[in-house]
Amino acid sequence: MAHTFQLTSPAFADGDTIPERFACEGDNVSPALAIAGVPQGSQSLSLIMHDPDALRGDFVHWLVGNIPVSNKHLLEGKTPDSAIQGTNDFGHDHYDGPCPPSGVHHYVFDLYALDAMLDLEDGAPEEDFRTAFAEHAIAKTTLMGRFGAKALA
Secondary structure, eight states, X not given: OOOOOEEEOSSOOTTSBOOGGGSTTTTOOOOOXXXXXXXXXXXXXXXXXXXXXXXXXXXXXXXXXXXXXXXXXXXXXXXOTTOEEOOOTTSOSSOOOOOOSSSXXXXXEEEEXXXXXXXXXXXXXXXXXXXXXXXXXXXXXXXXXXXXXXXXX
């Protein structure tokens, strides 16, 4: 029986509140993620976490590329040794958690299955990641969580 490409987290269900420990005012560590149903022909996985509700437009919190297709889990606060991390909109090449100035925002984790390894280095800009996604994506799955600036505390 074939599996559907899926991204989940033991920390929060799709559409639910992201726990504060994963936010900028908490421990600011990435949540554990579980990956299932990676499509045949995939050579690598890439992840982008972004906030489409940001005042200045879609705000990128995390970019990870070259995740091995054999990875079924991303551990809390960790990225695989072989992975690369791009520069987010905070100017960092690592995870920066939810940090909305006001209101409740949606945080989207888009996981792409790619038919190639990314020819990018740590610190590569978002545009380079998105170009690679457009050229090499064979599947995409999404996990969404919500977080509010003290509104949900």
